[in-house]
Amino acid sequence: MPGIWIYSEDSVVARQLLTAGQELKKTMQQPVNIITLNDEAVQCLASAGADKVFLLKGANPWPESYAAAIADMLDKEQASVMLVGATLRGKDLAAKVAAILKAGLVTDALSIQYANEAIETMRLMYGGLAVRTEATALPALVTIPPRTFAEAADAARCEITTVEVANEDSRVTISNVCPIVHEGADIVTANRIVCVGRGLAKQEDLYRAEQLASAVGAEIGCTRGIAEDYHWLPNERYIGISGQKVKPELYIGMGISGQVQHVVGIRDSKIIVAIDSNEKAPIFEAADYGIVGDLYKVVPLLTAALQKK
Ligand SMILES: Cc1cc2nc3c(=O)[nH]c(=O)nc-3n(C[C@H](O)[C@H](O)[C@H](O)COP(=O)(O)OP(=O)(O)OC[C@H]3O[C@@H](n4cnc5c(N)ncnc54)[C@H](O)[C@@H]3O)c2cc1C
Missing domain, CATH: 3.40.50.1220 (TPP-binding domain)
Known part of the structure; x- marks a missing residue:
């Protein structure tokens, strides 16, 4: 069934994208679904006002391993649009999923709406000197920077579906992780x-x-x-x-x-x-x-x- 899909590895950003998704829902008349890989965030996401939450279960959380699984899911469900948090990992994932689906991708959108059967977005150009408006045919992927929208308010808990990643790509493995040491507050x-x-x-x-x-x-x-x-x-x-x-x-x-x-x-x-x-x-x-x-x-x-x- 066509729908509006949301993904961010950061559950706060996912709830912000949900606000944009709920606005689209009013004009597109399609359900808003969230995809997460995070067991711990799933309950919080399920009570943010989405129609469904899909918990993707795979062996590791790197975009290389689950991009194909997400693309597969969007394809089967005939997704109309997917909103992805424009974090480093989110942008990486959105590019991979768009390439697999051969779908249009708009990055760093600051506003989004559905008009004339297309996704209309606005984003800054030339270092912020100009604003560009683009219309992208469906299915479309759009990355949205954190804090562009306010977080969706709490709502009744929705259904959670667990999906096992069948076609995980295991070619990329992480051999070592060196955390960035942050000084002071964010x-x-x-x-x-x-x-x-x-x-x-x-x-x-x-x-x-x-x-x-x-x-x-x-x-x-x-x-x-x-x-x-x-x-x-x-x-x-x-x-x-x-x-x-x-x-x-x-x-x-x-x-x-x-x-x-x-x-x-x-x-x-x-x-x-x-x-x-x-x-x-x-x-x-x-x-x-x-x-x-x-x-x-x-x-x-x-x-x-x-x-x-
Ligand atoms: C693709 C691209 C991306 C970029 N992205 C960023 C970005 O994300 N963030 C960013 O900041 N820059 C970015 N830049 C760089 C940006 O163009 C500027 O060069 C930079 O912001 C200038 O930094 P500044 O104001 O510290 O230095 P300057 O431009 O050198 O300004 C220094 C100022 O200090 C004043 N000054 C000197 N002495 C004193 C004093 N004693 N008391 C009071 N004032 C004094 C001068 O009058 C001057 O106005 C980017 C550039 C490019 C090309």
């Missing part, structure tokens, strides 16, 4: 962020950002150069089109020019404060409050004033 969920740019002259001066961050209860983020070129902060701390997209209540940028590739990652912030010595820096166009000045003078004054508060 900036994606941080409510306040102090962000460091290349206006900071040297790594030893990071303490200035740390003091400001501690005065406002913020996490530290940075621009790409600070993480990838200088290695002063870990890669998961850089914000922008190729880094993290953040939505804090308060973002304070210090010594950041505000190139579009960075601004794309911060523009959903509620309040943007920019400190930069160049009054023509583009960051001031994105900012709600701007302080033109030397960060080495402004940041200590601001920190002291906030500490008094």
